[in-house]
Amino acid sequence: MATTTATAVLDEAHVGPMDNVAYVVQCRSTGRRLLVDAAAEPETLLALVEEALDVVVTTHRHHDHVGALAAVVEATGARTAAGTEDADELPLPVQQRLEHGDVLRVGDVLLEVVHLRGHTPGSVALLLRDPDGPDHVFTGDSLFPGGVGNTSGDPARFTRLLTDVTERLFDVLTDDTVVHPGHGAPTTIGAERPHLAQWRERGW
Structure with missing residues (x-):
């Protein structure tokens, strides 16, 4: 079921064998859309965004988050955006390299870029503030129910990610x-x- 905020309508689709969640943020006043992670099943995602897709934001470089990226961009002409440190690892050129504190605009919707280092060097989250209700943050694989994302047993990466999640989200x-x-x-x-x-304390 879609969620409505002051400026946006939020929708989602579960796609692919790893149950990736792709999110659509649609501006209520203009109908323009942003897609978070073109992960898989391009037909499903294209049905969700229709013809009004401005940008696809890839939260991080891992293959299960980019499987439909080329097909969706080809079909819609949307521009691509990703964290600077992950951008060169994506399967097609990234037109907008995102840094911590950047703001993405889609119609009247503003999304703040939060750089969360550790799962990958360039992982980003997107924060949508809503004056009429709860805010919404799209965290990719950096924060889940029950913990932060996988850091491959690397203590330095884990500490970096947990620190960023603590200081920049919590x-x-x-x-x-x-x-x-x-x-x-x-x-x-x-x-x-x-x-x-x-x-x-548990370290993962």
Whole structure:
């Protein structure tokens, strides 16, 4: 079921063998759309975005998040965006390299770029602030219900990711902020906040 905010309509599709979640952010006033992660099943994603796709944002470089990217871009003419450190690993040229603190505009919708280092060097999240209700953050594979994303057993990468998630999400977002991960079900900042110390202690 779609979710409505002050400026946007949010929709999603679960695609591919790894249950990736692709998200569409549609401007309520202009109908323009942004797609978060063209992961797989391009026909499914094209049906969701129709003809009004401005940009595809890839949250990170991993293959299961880019499987439909070329097909969706070819069909819609949308521009591509990804974190600077991951951009050169994508299967087609990235037209907009994203840095922490950048703002993406789609119609009247503004999305803040949050760089979350660790799962990959260039992983990004997108934050949609809503004055009429909870904010929404699309976290890719950097934050899930129950913990941060995979850092391949590397203590330095894990520490970097947990620090970024803590300082750039948990320290600045309210408990009712909805977290939309790259796989599986949504959660909230408030539901996950009590477990930060446990995550740091277990080391993954």
